[in-house]
Amino acid sequence: MARALRTDGMRKCIGCFSCMTVCAAVNKHNFSISKSAIKIKTNGGLKHGFYATVCHACKDDRACLEACPTGALVERKGGGVLLNKDMCTGCKKCVDACIVGAVFFDEEENLPIICKHCGSCTRFCPHQCLTMEEVDDVL
Amino acid sequence: MFYKDYIRVLNINLSTGRIRVDKRKDLRAYLGGVGVASKLLQENMNPDLPPLHEDQPIIFAIGAASSVFPVITKTVAMFVSPLTGELGESYAGGRLAFTMLHAGYDAIVITGKSQKPCYVTVTQTGVEIKDARAFWGMDSDKVGSYIRNREHGSGKRSIIRIGPAGENLCSYASVCVDTYRHFGRLGLGAVFGSKLMKAMQVTGDLPMPIPNFKDYFKTYSKLYKQVTETEVMAKYHDAGTPINVEPLSAMGGLPTRNLTSGTFEHAENISGEAFAKNNLIRKMACTGCPVGCIHIGQFRREFDHGYEYEAISVGYDYELIYALGSFLGVDNTDGVLYVIDAVERNGLDAMSCGVVLGWACEALERGIITEEQTILPLKMGDYVNLAKAVDYIAQGVNQLYTDMGKGVKHVAKKYGGYDFGMQIAGNEMPGYHTGYGSLVGALVGARHSHLCNAGYSYDQSNRDKELDKEKLVDYLISEEIERCLLNSLIICLFARKVYSRENIRMVLKCVGLDYTDETLTDIAKRILRTKLEIKKSLGFAIQDVKLPKRFFETPTTTGKLDQYMANEIAEEYARRCEEILAEEDESIKEFV
Ligand code: SF4
Ligand code: SF4
Numbered sequence: 227m228a229r230a231l232r233t234d235g236m237r238k239c240i241g242c243f244s245c246m247t248v249c250a251a252v253n254k255h256n257f258s259i260s261k262s263a264i265k266i267k268t269n270g271g272l273k274h275g276f277y278a279t280v281c282h283a284c285k286d287d288r289a290c291l292e293a294c295p296t297g298a299l300v301e302r303k304g305g306g307v308l309l310n311k312d313m314c315t316g317c318k319k320c321v322d323a324c325i326v327g328a329v330f331f332d333e334e335e336n337l338p339i340i341c342k343h344c345g346s347c348t349r350f351c352p353h354q355c356l357t358m359e360e361v362d363d364v365l
Numbered sequence: 366m367f368y369k370d371y372i373r374v375l376n377i378n379l380s381t382g383r384i385r386v387d388k389r390k391d392l393r394a395y396l397g398g399v400g401v402a403s404k405l406l407q408e409n410m411n412p413d414l415p416p417l418h419e420d421q422p423i424i425f426a427i428g429a430a431s432s433v434f435p436v437i438t439k440t441v442a443m444f445v446s447p448l449t450g451e452l453g454e455s456y457a458g459g460r461l462a463f464t465m466l467h468a469g470y471d472a473i474v475i476t477g478k479s480q481k482p483c484y485v486t487v488t489q490t491g492v493e494i495k496d497a498r499a500f501w502g503m504d505s506d507k508v509g510s511y512i513r514n515r516e517h518g519s520g521k522r523s524i525i526r527i528g529p530a531g532e533n534l535c536s537y538a539s540v541c542v543d544t545y546r547h548f549g550r551l552g553l554g555a556v557f558g559s560k561l562m563k564a565m566q567v568t569g570d571l572p573m574p575i576p577n578f579k580d581y582f583k584t585y586s587k588l589y590k591q592v593t594e595t596e597v598m599a600k601y602h603d604a605g606t607p608i609n610v611e612p613l614s615a616m617g618g619l620p621t622r623n624l625t626s627g628t629f630e631h632a633e634n635i636s637g638e639a640f641a642k643n644n645l646i647r648k649m650a651c652t653g654c655p656v657g658c659i660h661i662g663q664f665r666r667e668f669d670h671g672y673e674y675e676a677i678s679v680g681y682d683y684e685l686i687y688a689l690g691s692f693l694g695v696d697n698t699d700g701v702l703y704v705i706d707a708v709e710r711n712g713l714d715a716m717s718c719g720v721v722l723g724w725a726c727e728a729l730e731r732g733i734i735t736e737e738q739t740i741l742p743l744k745m746g747d748y749v750n751l752a753k754a755v756d757y758i759a760q761g762v763n764q765l766y767t768d769m770g771k772g773v774k775h776v777a778k779k780y781g782g783y784d785f786g787m788q789i790a791g792n793e794m795p796g797y798h799t800g801y802g803s804l805v806g807a808l809v810g811a812r813h814s815h816l817c818n819a820g821y822s823y824d825q826s827n828r829d830k831e832l833d834k835e836k837l838v839d840y841l842i843s844e845e846i847e848r849c850l851l852n853s854l855i856i857c858l859f860a861r862k863v864y865s866r867e868n869i870r871m872v873l874k875c876v877g878l879d880y881t882d883e884t885l886t887d888i889a890k891r892i893l894r895t896k897l898e899i900k901k902s903l904g905f906a907i908q909d910v911k912l913p914k915r916f917f918e919t920p921t922t923t924g925k926l927d928q929y930m931a932n933e934i935a936e937e938y939a940r941r942c943e944e945i946l947a948e949e950d951e952s953i954k955e956f957v
């Protein structure tokens with residue numbers, strides 16, 4: 227069965243940034259959290275809680291994919307998309323198209339950063355804010 | 366820098382506006398953090414000038430393995446302390462270390478004085494000194510939100526700032542880091558104020574490739590597991606450090622009502638559980654820490670008639686509850702938070718502030734000072750007036766309050782009551798009255814903090830044994846040396862048990878520093894030696910310290926202490942310091 231990242235436990239988030247560090251390290255071999263596909267943010271300062279911006283694993287219509295003129299984004303089993311780097315022209319159309327703001331852009335590599343639902347971050351979230359959910363295999 | 370053979374130092378001169386970046390290979394001999402900062406302080410300070418002279422520097426440094434391993438989260442600040450006149454050293458968590466790392470700097474040296482109020486922005490693409498005239502006078506919360514709105518960098522920045530106390534040069538003014546953390550002790554806030562520097566924002570997200578991903582991630586995962594599985598860490602997350610309030614009071618080691626007692630009869634009402642039940646709304650972490658010991662409590666305050674209420678949230682921990690709770694006889698959680706809020710807004714060190722107020726309450730009661738001077742009928746437990754007095758200290762509303770802002774040693778010397786003005790070598794006492802370990806530990810510790818050598822912990826584990834002077838001195842000195850090492854990485858001391866030598870060597874190896882245990886010990890000693898040299902140059906001698914009598918009148922967890930015995934232990938420690946100072950530093954050659 228396919229799995230997808232869920233952020234239902236964000237009320238427990240302590241803002242440790244372990245998820246971002248791990249995502250950037252595992253997927254980009256980089257210490258910079260700007261390379262992470264998940265972003266932990268605050269609503270205007272630390273006095274308010276944290277929330278996560280990351281791909282929601284859209285299932286039926288995927289706006290990012292629809293917007294991609296080259297077909298570099300393909301449907302991922304269980305929701306979301308996968309990036310075919312070689313086909314990407316760096317046009318950033320996907321960045322604009324995703325209305326939850328979950329497509330980030332790596333200026334250095336000239337490629338979008340999109341969560342691939344690998345689950346690494348969930349293993350290093352100390353308070354189970356992030357979890358992997360089993361989902362139908364539908365494309 | 367990771368994988369490089371140098372330390373990258375950013376120099377900012379506020380007088381001339383000049384910015385310079387140095388790559389210093391020689392500083393590798395000091396590893397990072399407190400080591401590098403001590404050396405830079407020694408190079409940049411002038412022992413003949415007063416602490417708040419514009420030529421005295423402020424040094425910030427991150428550690429050799431900052432931010433990329435669990436719980437290695439702190440930044441050190443070093444300066445000449447306006448409170449003690451000697452070594453100023455203070456640590457803060459939050460996001461500062463993380464952002465300095467990603468802005469590309471291991472250390473920042475700030476010298477000179479701005480002509481008008483300013484704030485500094487540090488990014489990977491430049492450094493600027495900006496106008497802060499309209500921010501002058503603002504409390505630290507407010508200036509934080511203004512800078513947050515004005516500057517870019519959401520989510521990957523750190524904003525550090527002072528409140529009115531720093532502007533008004535209170536000797537124990539603090540610097541607030543990212544709302545809930547602080548460079549609290551020894552008066553860094555006043556040094557900011559003396560330079561007309563209100564704040565600094567550091568932003569960074571430089572790409573930093575990991576060349577040895579496999580090794581790195583193996584090490585990261587292993588440490589993450591150890592950190593999140595230890596029992597201590599759960600303790601710090603659940604109820605947090607305030608869990609110690611009740612047991613310490615029961616043992617008689619919780620300084621209460623200006624240390625007239627070591628037991629607080631209302632300890633239960635201000636315990637970790639009580640705060641959790643009444644006020645706790647959130648827990649937070651410094652960047653890179655899976656534990657999250659930061660506890661935020663909320664209380665409601667009526668700010669006007671007609672049911673006008675506001676909800677105020679402030680951070681609380683053991684030290685704050687001791688200094689602004691038991692030490693001042695405040696017996697309920699809302700009351701403690703009420704005083705914490707005042708201390709926060711004004712930007713003062715909570716421990717020093719509590720101790721100064723403790724002296725003032727007793728001095729007024731004894732008639733050493735008058736109500737005309739205190740303006741308020743200051744007394745133990747009256748948290749509304751105590752909070753007002755905090756405002757008065759920060760503003761220096763009259764001569765007495767201005768003197769109170771210079772520390773308890775200063776004010777008690779001037780007005781009287783030296784023997785119940787609870788300071789150790791000029792620094793207000795920490796929240797432990799446990800025995801010779803805590804008292805002598807703070808006296809001989811390089812920055813007179815309970816964290817220099819954790820003497821209180823020695824007292825607790827040797828409670829039933831007879832005092833062994835040699836053993837205590839051995840413990841204090843070896844702990845002080847080991848902590849020089851931990852503080853050069855800079856590991857949060859809550860995780861000190863996880864970071865054994867083996868683990869320290871492992872993380873250093875991951876970032877390109879492959880050292881033997883012997884080399885690490887040499888480095889740690891070199892750091893301590895540098896700090897001792899700085900203290901000496903500033904005229905400090907252990908023998909000159911005169912401790913207030915009350916330390917020897919109020920029983921500790923290990924019984925009453927004897928002044929002569931305390932002096933003897935301290936002198937033995939001083940002798941050992943001389944030995945360390947005289948040692949030939951052979952291994953420094955490996956680095957030059
Ligand atoms: S990136 Fe955005 S649009 Fe694309 S699948 Fe994820 S949430 Fe949907
Ligand atoms: S699931 Fe994988 S790709 Fe997505 S945010 Fe977590 S670590 Fe990054």
Ligand code: SF4
Nearest residue numbers: 239240242243245351
């Ligand atoms: S790892 Fe979990 S607790 Fe930490 S920032 Fe990410 S979501 Fe929050």
Ligand code: SF4
Nearest residue numbers: 650651654657658857
């Ligand atoms: S334990 Fe607390 S102080 Fe230490 S790094 Fe974690 S959150 Fe910060």
